[in-house]
Structure formats: C-alpha cells, structure tokens
Amino acid sequence: MVLGIDPGSICMGYAILSFQQVRLASGTLKLGKKRSLAEKTAAVFTLVKALIQEHGVQEVAMEEFFYHKDPRALARISHCRGAAMAAAALEGIPVFEYSPMDVKKAVVGYGHATKEQVAWMLRQTFSLPD
Numbered sequence: 001m002v003l004g005i006d007p008g009s010i011c012m013g014y015a016i017l018s019f020q021q022v023r024l025a026s027g028t029l030k031l032g033k034k035r036s037l038a039e040k041t042a043a044v045f046t047l048v049k050a051l052i053q054e055h056g057v058q059e060v061a062m063e064e065f066f067y068h069k070d071p072r073a074l075a076r077i078s079h080c081r082g083a084a085m086a087a088a089a090l091e092g093i094p095v096f097e098y099s100p101m102d103v104k105k106a107v108v109g110y111g112h113a114t115k116e117q118v119a120w121m122l123r124q125t126f127s128l129p130d
Contacts, residue, residue: 003048003057003093005084009040009076012084014047015126016055023126024055037076041083048087060088064097 001024006013010033015026029047031040051057062081065074088095101111108121122128 001055001057001059003051003055003060003088005048005060005062007063007077007081007084009037009073009080012044012047012080014051016051016057021125023128025051026126026128031080037079040076041079044080044083045087048084049091052088052091052093057088057091057093060084060093060095062095062097063103064099 002017002019004015004017008031010031012029012031013027014029016024018024029043031043035043048060052060062084065078085095098106104113104118105111107113107125108117110117113121123130
C-alpha cells in the first residue's frame with residue numbers, strides 16, 4: 001500500500017493506493033487558516049500515523065519542495081510536510097519525494113499539465129466523482 005500526500009498548510013490531500021493501482025481511501029484534511037501552526041502539524045501527524053496503521057501502508061509518496069512566492073507560506077507547508085514525514089519515520093515507513101513535474105508526467109504523461117488535467121485523469125483512473 002502507498003500513501004500519496006499532496007502537502008499543504010491549509011488543505012492536505014491524500015490517497016491510499018494498492019500496488020495494483022486500486023484506490024482504497026482518499027480524502028482531504030482541512031486545516032484552515034485560523035488554526036495555529038502547532039495545531040496543524042499535530043493534525044497532519046495524527047492523520048498520517050492513523051492512515052499508516054489502519055491501511056498497512058508500506059510507502060509514502062509526497063511532493064518535494066517547490067518554489068513559492070511567499071516564504072512564510074513555504075515555511076508553513078514545510079512544517080506540515082515534516083509532520084507527515086515524522087509520522088512515517090516513527091512507523092518505519094520510507095518516504096519518497098517527487099517533483100510536481102514528475103507527478104504530472106506520471107499521471108497525465110506531460111510534465112506541464114494543469115491541475116485540472118491531473119484531476120481529470122485521476123477521476124478517470126480511479127472512478128472518482130466530479
């Protein structure tokens with residue numbers, strides 16, 4: 001089982017997939033703008049740990065750092081990424097990082113695909129609702 005994480009400090013997306021590309025679970029952790037950074041990182045850590053334990057996750061895949069116009073936003077996202085990585089590490093689960101371009105290329109076949117194209121392809125592949 002692979003836990004894929006789309007990190008964020010306001011909203012974090014996740015999906016659990018089998019190695020046969022079957023979606024077992026997916027969702028969004030809404031962190032909001034009003035919670036403190038400590039509360040957000042605790043929520044990310046708790047969710048990732050629970051998902052790993054509940055689904056027998058063997059690997060975590062996550063987007064690596066990317067350029068962000070606002071250094072403070074990048075720092076907040078980095079803290080949330082770190083919380084997810086720490087949860088995986090404490091469970092003995094390896095974390096693999098991929099660039100946004102590599103993720104888009106793997107999903108759509110084109111590294112400069114739009115978010116809408118990626119979302120459409122994922123809906124088609126995993127029979128997700130619009």
